[in-house]
Amino acid sequence: MSDPTMVPGALVRHPAQPDWGLGQIQSAIGHRVTVNFEHAGKVLINAAVVSLEVVDPDDGDLH
Template sequence: MSEFLTPGVFVRHPAQPDWGLGQVQSVVGQRVTVNFEHAGKLLINAAAISLRVVDPDDAE
């Protein structure tokens, strides 16, 4: 999945829906920095967490 994670892509954290929509800021190996609506900027280990790529215009 991490091959789809590039800066600018919108994602959701599957275990933290309350964080809201996130936008990938940077990707270095398996380390993905994401800026979430309600949680701010967080470093995610893509080897441990499969972020879900979403279309920001789709309602959830």
């Protein structure tokens, strides 16, 4: 994958699933990104289809 922000440990949100809460990337291999969300658990995301929103941990918007 060419997006350098999609790395393990990065905090993200799914734009179409705001009720899933904050997620943390567990792994990113090609377009396959595994994310552990607060309210949905581990979800495999196809990053070619879904553009996850990276959350800056310093912006105070963690919950």
